[in-house]
Amino acid sequence: MAILLGSIADDYTGASDLANTLTKSGLRTIQTVGIPDAALDLPDVDAVVVALKIRSVTAADAVSAASQAYRWLEGHGAKHVMYKICSTFDSTDAGNIGPVTEALRNIAESGTVFVTPAFPETGRTVYFGHLFVNGQPLNESPLKDHPLNPMHDANLVRVMARQSQGTVGLVDLTTVAAGPAAVKARLDDLRVQGFTTAIADAIVERDLETLGDVAVEMGISTGASGLGLGLARALVKSGQVPLQTGTTDGAMRPVGGLAAIVAGSCSRATLEQLEVAERSMPVLRLDSEKLIAGSDEIAAALSWAGERISAGPVAIAASASPETVSWLQSRYGREASGHAIETATSTIAAELVARGVRRLVVAGGETSGAVVDRLAIPAFLIGPEIAPGVPVLRTVGNAQEDMLMALKSGNFGGKDFFATALTMMR
Ligand SMILES: Nc1ncnc2c1ncn2[C@@H]1O[C@H](COP(=O)(O)OP(=O)(O)O)[C@@H](O)[C@H]1O
Numbered sequence: 406m407a408i409l410l411g412s413i414a415d416d417y418t419g420a421s422d423l424a425n426t427l428t429k430s431g432l433r434t435i436q437t438v439g440i441p442d443a444a445l446d447l448p449d450v451d452a453v454v455v456a457l458k459i460r461s462v463t464a465a466d467a468v469s470a471a472s473q474a475y476r477w478l479e480g481h482g483a484k485h486v487m488y489k490i491c492s493t494f495d496s497t498d499a500g501n502i503g504p505v506t507e508a509l510r511n512i513a514e515s516g517t518v519f520v521t522p523a524f525p526e527t528g529r530t531v532y533f534g535h536l537f538v539n540g541q542p543l544n545e546s547p548l549k550d551h552p553l554n555p556m557h558d559a560n561l562v563r564v565m566a567r568q569s570q571g572t573v574g575l576v577d578l579t580t581v582a583a584g585p586a587a588v589k590a591r592l593d594d595l596r597v598q599g600f601t602t603a604i605a606d607a608i609v610e611r612d613l614e615t616l617g618d619v620a621v622e623m624g625i626s627t628g629a630s631g632l633g634l635g636l637a638r639a640l641v642k643s644g645q646v647p648l649q650t651g652t653t654d655g656a657m658r659p660v661g662g663l664a665a666i667v668a669g670s671c672s673r674a675t676l677e678q679l680e681v682a683e684r685s686m687p688v689l690r691l692d693s694e695k696l697i698a699g700s701d702e703i704a705a706a707l708s709w710a711g712e713r714i715s716a717g718p719v720a721i722a723a724s725a726s727p728e729t730v731s732w733l734q735s736r737y738g739r740e741a742s743g744h745a746i747e748t749a750t751s752t753i754a755a756e757l758v759a760r761g762v763r764r765l766v767v768a769g770g771e772t773s774g775a776v777v778d779r780l781a782i783p784a785f786l787i788g789p790e791i792a793p794g795v796p797v798l799r800t801v802g803n804a805q806e807d808m809l810m811a812l813k814s815g816n817f818g819g820k821d822f823f824a825t826a827l828t829m830m831r
C-alpha cells in the first residue's frame with residue numbers, strides 16, 4: 406500500500422474530523438488508531454490518518470509518538486505529512502503543538518513550517534494571527550473554560566512562541582490572498598530570517614486552497630481540518646489523485662445490536678446537545694464526585710442502562726458545567742479528575758459493548774481516546790458526515806463484531822446531534 410498523504414492527529418476525534426474532510430474532498434481515507442500492526446489488512450487508500458492521543462501528554466511523549474508515526478507514514482510513501490491539531494488550538498504553554506511541529510520539521514528537514522487551525526466550516530478563522538471561534542476571539546469563546554487546556558490568549562503567534570524553542574512568524578491574510586507564489590515568497594523570507602514556524606491566516610476556503618497548494622510541495626504542515634481540505638483539493642487538482650465520490654464501500658452496512666451515547670465532554674455544545682437529547686431518550690447524569698470515589702457509580706449506571714436499553718438508545722454523561730468542573734478540579738486536581746472520569750466513562754462504554762451495544766456515539770476528544778483504546782479498535786473506515794467534522798465510523802479489524810461509531814469533538818454538532826447520529830447509524 407503506497408499512500409500519498411499522511412496525517413498524524415493529536416487526538417481521535419480530531420483524526421475522524423480530518424478523515425471526514427479528506428473523504429469529502431475526494432481522497433480514499435482510513436483512520437488508524439496508532440501505527441497499524443503489520444498484520445492489519447488495510448484497504449487501498451490515498452490518505453492515512455494515524456490517530457494518536459498526544460494532546461494532553463508530556464511534550465517528550467508526544468514528540469516520541471509523533472516521530473514514530475511520521476517515519477511509518479514516510480516509509481509507506483507519504484509525500485506530505487500534516488500534523489492535525491485542534492481547530493481551537495487546544496494546548497498549554499508546555500506544548501504540544503510547538504514541540505511536535507518543531508520535531509517533525511527537524512526530521513523532515515523542512516524550512517519554515519506553517520501552522521493554521523482555521524476551519525471556516527465550523528466557524529474557526531485566523532486573522533493576523535488571532536483565532537476566532539464563531540466570531541469570538543478564542544480567549545472569550547467557550548474554550549476559556551476547557552477542563553484540560555483553558556485558552557486565554559487569541560494571539561496564536563504568542564501562544565505558539567510560548568511552547569516553541571524557535572521563533573514564530575506570521576503569514577498574514579494579505580499575503581495569503583495574493584496567492585501561492587506570495588505565500589511561498591513569504592515562507593522563504595521567514596526561513597532566511599531564521600523563523601522555524603509561522604502562523605498562517607485563513608478566513609475562507611479559498612485561503613486554505615492557497616495554503617494547500619503551497620503545503621503539498623513541502624514535507625510537513627500543521628493545521629486543522631481546513632488545511633486538510635486545502636491539501637486534498639491540491640492533490641485532486643494536480644491530478645495525483647483521481648476524484649473519488651462518496652464514502653468507503655461497505656462502511657455503512659448495518660451492524661444491528663443496541664445503541665448508546667457516552668459523553669465526557671464538558672464543552673458548551675455538548676451540554677446543549679445533552680439537554681436536547683433529554684427530550685427524546687433516557688439520559689443519565691453521572692455524579693462526578695461519586696465517579697472519582699469508586700466503582701459504585703459505574704455499577705449503578707450499568708444497571709440503569711440495563712433496565713432501559715432494550716427499548717431504545719440511552720445516553721450516559723459525566724459532562725458538567727464549568728462551575729462543577731472547576732469545583733471538582735480544585736478538590737482533586739485537574740489531571741487527576743480528568744483521568745479518573747475518562748477511566749470511568751471508558752469502563753461504562755466497554756461494559757455497554759460487552760452487553761450488546763454495537764452503535765456507539767462518544768462525545769469528547771479525550772473521552773473518545775479512552776473509549777477507543779479500551780475497546781482496542783485498530784482502525785476505522787469513514788462513513789457519511791453527521792455534522793461538519795463528525796463522520797459515522799465503521800470499526801476495522803477489532804476482536805468484537807463490527808461496530809458503527811461516532812467520535813464527536815466537544816464543540817462540534819448542532820443541538821440535535823445525538824438524535825441525528827443515531828438515526829444515521831441504524
Ligand atoms: N464532571 C466533570 N468534572 C471534571 N472533569 C470532567 C467531568 N466530566 C468530564 N470531565 C473531563 O473533562 C475532559 C473533557 O475533555 P474531552 O473529552 O476532550 O472533551 P472535549 O472534546 O469537549 O474537549 C475529560 O478529561 C473528561 O474526563
Ligand SMILES: O=C(O)[C@@H](O)C(=O)COP(=O)(O)O
Nearest residue numbers: 418419422491492770814815
Ligand atoms: O479540529 C477540531 O476542532 C477537532 O477535530 C478537534 O480536534 C476537537 O478536539 P476535541 O474537542 O477535544 O474533541
